Structures are given as C-alpha cells and as structure tokens.
Amino acid sequence: MFPRVQYLEWAVQHLGRKPFDLAISGMTVFPLSELGPPPDLDDTRAWPLLRAAIARYNARPPGEAVPSLGTAHALWLAHATLLTPGDEILVESPAYETLLAIAAGVGARVIRFSRPEGRDYALDPDVVAAKLTDRTRLVVITNLHNPTGTRASDDALREVARLIGLRGGHLLVDEVYAPFDDFADKDGVWSGSARHLADNIVTAASLTKCYGLGPHRFGWLLGPADVIARAETTLLASVGALPVSHAQLFIHALGHVQELAARSKRLLADKRARTSAWLAEKQPRFAWSGPQSGLFGLASLPGAGDLRPALERGADEHGALVVPGSFFEVPNGFRLSWSLDDPRLDEALDRLGRILRAL
Numbered sequence: 604m605f606p607r608v609q610y611l612e613w614a615v616q617h618l619g620r621k622p623f624d625l626a627i628s629g630m631t632v633f634p635l636s637e638l639g640p641p642p643d644l645d646d647t648r649a650w651p652l653l654r655a656a657i658a659r660y661n662a663r664p665p666g667e668a669v670p671s672l673g674t675a676h677a678l679w680l681a682h683a684t685l686l687t688p689g690d691e692i693l694v695e696s697p698a699y700e701t702l703l704a705i706a707a708g709v710g711a712r713v714i715r716f717s718r719p720e721g722r723d724y725a726l727d728p729d730v731v732a733a734k735l736t737d738r739t740r741l742v743v744i745t746n747l748h749n750p751t752g753t754r755a756s757d758d759a760l761r762e763v764a765r766l767i768g769l770r771g772g773h774l775l776v777d778e779v780y781a782p783f784d785d786f787a788d789k790d791g792v793w794s795g796s797a798r799h800l801a802d803n804i805v806t807a808a809s810l811t812k813c814y815g816l817g818p819h820r821f822g823w824l825l826g827p828a829d830v831i832a833r834a835e836t837t838l839l840a841s842v843g844a845l846p847v848s849h850a851q852l853f854i855h856a857l858g859h860v861q862e863l864a865a866r867s868k869r870l871l872a873d874k875r876a877r878t879s880a881w882l883a884e885k886q887p888r889f890a891w892s893g894p895q896s897g898l899f900g901l902a903s904l905p906g907a908g909d910l911r912p913a914l915e916r917g918a919d920e921h922g923a924l925v926v927p928g929s930f931f932e933v934p935n936g937f938r939l940s941w942s943l944d945d946p947r948l949d950e951a952l953d954r955l956g957r958i959l960r961a962l
Contacts, residue, residue, distance in 0.1 A: 604708050605704055605705070605707065605708035606703075606704050606707050606708070607704075608700050608701055608704045609700065609930060610699075610700045610701075610926070610930035610931075611700075611701065613926075613927075613930065614626075614926075617918075617924060618924075620924075621918055621922050621923065621924040622922045623921075623922050623923040623924065623943065623947060623950065623951035623954050623955075624924050624942075624943060624951075625923060625924060625925050625939055625940055625941070625943060625951050625952075625955060626924045626925050626926045626938070626940060627940055627942045627943075628749075628780075628812060628898055628899045628926075628938070628940045628942065629811055629812035629813070629815065629817050629898070629942060630812065630813060630814060630815035630866075630867050630870060630898070630942060631815055631870065631942055631944065632815050632816075632817060632818060633814065633815035633816060633863060633866065635816065635819060635852065635855075635856065638855060638856065638859045638862070641851065641852060641855055642851045642852075642854065642855055643851065644847065644848040644851050644852070645847065645848075646847065646851060647847050649847050649850035649851045649854060650844065650845075650847065650850055651665075652850075652854055653670050653850040653853055653854050654668050654669065654670065656853070656854050656857045656858070657670060657823045657853075657857070659791070659792065659857075660787065660791060660792060660793055660857055660860060661792075661793060661794075661796050661798065661823075661825055662792050662793070662794045662796075662799070663796070663798055663799075663825055664828075666828040666831060666832075667798070667825050667826060667827065667828055667831055668823055668824070668825055668831065669823065669824050669831050669834050669835055669838060670821075670822065670823050670845055670850065670853065671807075671809075671822040671823055671824055671838070671845075672820040672822060672842075672845065672849075673809050673811055673817075673820035673821070673822040674777060674779040674807050674808055674809040674811065674822050675701055675705075675822075676820070676822055677807035677808070677809070677822045677823060677824040678701070678702070678705055678775070678777060678807045679705050679708075679709075680807075680824050680834045680837050680838060681775050681805050681807055681824055681826070681834070682705050682706060682708075682709045682711065682741070682775075683709055683837045683841075684830060684833045684834045684836075684837045685740065685741055685773055685775070685805070685830065686709050686710075686711050686740055686741060687710075688709070688710030688711070689710060689711075689712060690710075690711050690712065690738065690740040690741070691711070691712045691713075691714060691736060691738040691739045691740060692706055692711045692712070692713060692714070692739065692740060692741040692742070692743060693714050693715070693716050693731060693734050693735065693739060693741070693742045693743065694706060694713055694714070694715055694716075694743045695715075695716060695717075695718050695726075695743070695744045695745070695748070696715045696716065696717050696718065696932055697718065697724075697750060697751070697901075697928075697931045697932045697933050698715075698745075698749075698931065698932060699745055699749040699750070699777070699931065700930055700931070702743055702745070702777070706743070711741075712738075714734050714739075715734075716730050716731050716733075716734045717730055718730075718748060718751075718753070720890065720892075720903070723753060723892070723893070724748055724751040724753040724892055724901075725753060725755070725756075725759070726744060726746075726748075726755035726756070726759040726760070726763065727759070728759055728762040728763050728766060731763050731766060731767075732766050735766060735767065735770065737770060739767065739770055739772055740770075740771075740772045740773070741767070741772055741773055741774075741775055742763055742767045742772070742773075742774045742775065743775045743777070744763075744774070744775075744776055744777070745776075745777040745778075745779075745780070746760070746776050746777070746778050746780070746781050746797065747780040747781060747783065747894065747896065747897045749777075749780065749899075749931070749938075750899065750900075750901045750926070750928070750931040750933070750938040751892035751894065751900060751901040752780075752892055752894025752896070752897040752898075752899050752900045752901070753892060753894060754781075754894075754895065754896060754897075757797075757800055760774065760776070760797050760800050760801070760804065761800050761801055764800065764801035764803055764804050765801065767803065768801070768803045772803070773803045773804070773805050773826075773830070774797075774801070774803065774804045774805070775804075775805045775806075775807065776797045776804060776805070776806045776807070777806075777807050777808075778796060778797060778806050778807070778808045779807070779808050779809055779811060779812050779813075780812055780813065780897055780898070781795060781796070781797070781808065782795060782813045783813055783871075783896045783897040783898060784868070784871060784896045784897070786813060786814075786863075786864035786867055786868065787860045787861055787863075787864045788861075789861060790861075791857065791858070791860045791861050796808070796825060798825040798826070802827055803827070804826075805824065805825065805826035805827075805830060806824070806825045806826070807822070807823075807824055807825075808822065808823060808825075809821055809822035809823065810822075810853075810856055810857075810860070810863070812898070813864075813867055814856075814860065814863040814864070814866075814867060815863065815866070815867065816856055816863070819849075819852060819853070819856070820849070821849075821852075821853045821856055821857075870942075870945070871898070872945060874941040874945065874948060875894065875896075875897070875898075875900075875941060877941075877948065877949075878900075878939065878941045878948075878952065879891065879893065879900070881952045881956075882902060882939075885952075885956050886902070886956065886959055888904060888905075889902040889903060889904055889936075889959070890902065890903045890904075890905060890936075898940055898941060898942055899938050899939060899940040899941070900938070900939055901928065901931070901933060901936055901937075901938055901939075902936055902937055902939055903928065903933055903935050903936030903937075904935050904936065904962060905935070906935070907935040907962065908934065908935065909927075909929055909934040909935070910927060910928065910929075910934065910935060910936065910937060910962060911927035911928075911929045911934065913958070913961065913962055914927050914937055914958065915927070917955075917957070917958030917959075917961065918958070920958075921954040921955075921957050921958055922954055923951050923952075923954035923955040923957075923958060925937040925938060925939050925940075925955065926938040926940075939955075
C-alpha cells in the first residue's frame with residue numbers, strides 16, 4: 604500500500620552513527636525524566652485533557668485539535684481524512700519524501716509544483732495556481748521548507764489557501780519546524796501556526812524537532828472542527844485510542860514547554876550564522892539556501908551529478924555526516940544541519956570541508 608521511504612530507511616542506518624553528525628534535523632534529545640516525576644500514567648482523564656493542552660499551546664479551540672503519534676502520523680491522518688482514492692493533490696518540489704509516500708499510500712494522484720532555487724525556494728501562489736484543476740483537493744507544503752529551511756510568508760499561505768478553497772479543498776502545512784526560532788512564549792503558547800491564517804488550512808506538527816522530544820512522538824493535527832471530527836474517526840479506525848500513558852507524558856511535556864523552549868534557544872545560539880559564514884568563506888562553489896531561521900539548509904554544487912556516493916564515502920573516512928540531496932530530489936546537493944553540540948560544530952564543519960574538497 605505504501606512505497607518504501609528511502610530517506611527514513613537511510614536515516615535509521617546512519618543518523619547518530621557518526622561522531623560528527625550534521626544530518627540530524629532536530630534539537631538534541633531532551634531527557635524527559637528531567638521534567639520531574641511523571642503523572643499517573645493510568646488516568647484515562649488524560650485524553651480530553653491532552654486535546655485541551657494541544658489547543659492551548661497552539662492558541663486554538665480544543666475542537667480544532669486531535670493528537671497523533673508524531674508529525675508523520677498527523678500527515679497520514681490528514682491525507683486519509685481529506686482524500687479518497689483518485690483525488691488529485693499538489694505537492695511541492697523539492698519535497699520531503701514522506702509526503703509523496705503518504706499520498707501514494709492513500710491512492711491520490713500527485714501533481715508537483717516547483718519551489719525553485721532561482722526564487723530562493725519561495726512558496727509562489729502563481730506557480731501553485733497554474734497547477735490547480737477542478738479535481739485538486741489538497742495542496743501540501745512544509746514550512747519551514749524541508750530541505751531548504753525557507754519560511755513561506757503569511758501572505759503566500761493565505762493566497763494558496765484562498766486558491767484551493769475556491770475548489771472546496773484544503774492547504775495542508777507540515778509545520779514541525781515552524782516554531783524556530785521563537786518557540787513557545789512565557790505562557791507556553793506558540794501563536795505562529797498557519798492554522799490562524801485561513802479556515803481551510805490544516806496543519807501537522809509535534810514537539811519532536813524544535814524541543815528535542817523526538818523519541819516520544821508527541822504530535823497533533825489542527826484543522827476546522829468538521830475536519831478534526833472526521834480525523835478522530837480515522838484515528839479510531841486505524842489505532843483506536845492512543846495510549847493513555849502517551850497522553851499523560853504529552854501533557855506533562857506541554858506543561859514544561861517554556862523550559863524546553865529556553866533550552867532550544869540556548870543550544871541554537873549563533874550556529875546558523877556560523878554555518879552560513881563557513882559555507883560562504885570556505886565553500887564558495889556551493890549555492891546555499893540561506894535560511895533565516897531553523898536548524899538546517901540546503902547546499903548544492905551547480906553542474907554536479909549525484910553526490911551521495913562521495914558523501915557517504917567521506918562520512919566513513921572523516922566521520923562527518925550530512926543528508927544526501929538525492930533524498931529530496933536535489934542529487935547535486937545535501938541538507939546540512941547544526942544540531943550538533945556547540946563545542947564540536949567547528950570541527951564537524953572542518954571535517955565536512957575535507958569531504959567537499961574531494962568532490
């Protein structure tokens with residue numbers, strides 16, 4: 604039913620296996636035990652309380668939120684809820700491979716639209732409009748754009764939502780990276796969700812990438828109340844109720860999200876600026892997506908072929924790992940992240956430079 608997701612298979616084999624990992628695209632893992640004693644993991648009152656906690660974090664009504672097992676599960680819930688086999692959807696290019704696998708798995712007819720390098724990978728409503736038909740039911744993007752780190756403007760998101768809304772469809776935004784670099788405020792609220800911009804915008808997100816809680820799969824889907832009600836039916840039909848222990852720990856984490864946000868800000872520090880400066884000075888042959896927020900960007904070598912074999916050989920030789928761009932439809936590039944502990948970032952970039960000089 605679902606095709607192989609080659610990037611995720613590669614990630615399982617490679618991420619965390621090299622001493623200088625510039626491939627991991629989320630904050631380093633936060634030990635949940637540091638938040639103090641966990642709640643009563645058997646209390647079934649956690650299910651409605653979790654929905655309320657997710658809604659509060661996103662500054663939305665509880666009826667617009669449903670929990671999920673991470674962002675990927677939320678994306679699947681959205682596709683399975685909003686589409687029937689044969690429906691047409693638009694998916695950005697370059698794209699995070701999972702978006703294409705989920706679409707194929709639910710039987711959608713996938714049409715691509717470009718976020719071109721020459722326009723700084725921006726979301727252009729005119730490009731989307733040129734691909735829309737009366738059969739289009741969903742437009743799917745990532746924000747921050749994965750793999751370039753580019754942020755779509757609110758105006759662009761509103762206009763794309765308006766265009767697909769004229770056809771009775773929805774804009775689905777994977778915003779797992781969107782809270783960078785503001786995160787939750789002092790009250791534990793993040794008010795930046797695209798869900799605020801138009802009624803037909805549906806968003807998928809989690810605490811995984813921005814807050815270092817990836818292993819716990821604390822995710823959610825936001826959308827109009829009628830869509831969320833249908834998504835709950837989809838959830839029940841596929842997994843039944845989510846584990847109550849998961850719900851309790853999720854609530855516990857949201858209750859400490861201000862602390863997690865402060866940690867992420869501290870760990871980010873000036874790493875993006877340092878990485879961008881290193882590329883400009885030491886690797887001028889490479890084009891750089893130049894993200895203004897977030898934890899990763901896309902570097903590409905004009906005119907080159909597939910860099911994956913050389914990058915993987917270099918990782919074995921020098922211990923510095925990046926994600927080959929072939930997993931994001933950019934074979935002549937790589938996604939570069941700066942989640943590594945600060946004292947080791949400079950050496951990691953130096954080792955990566957040795958790999959790149961051999962290309």
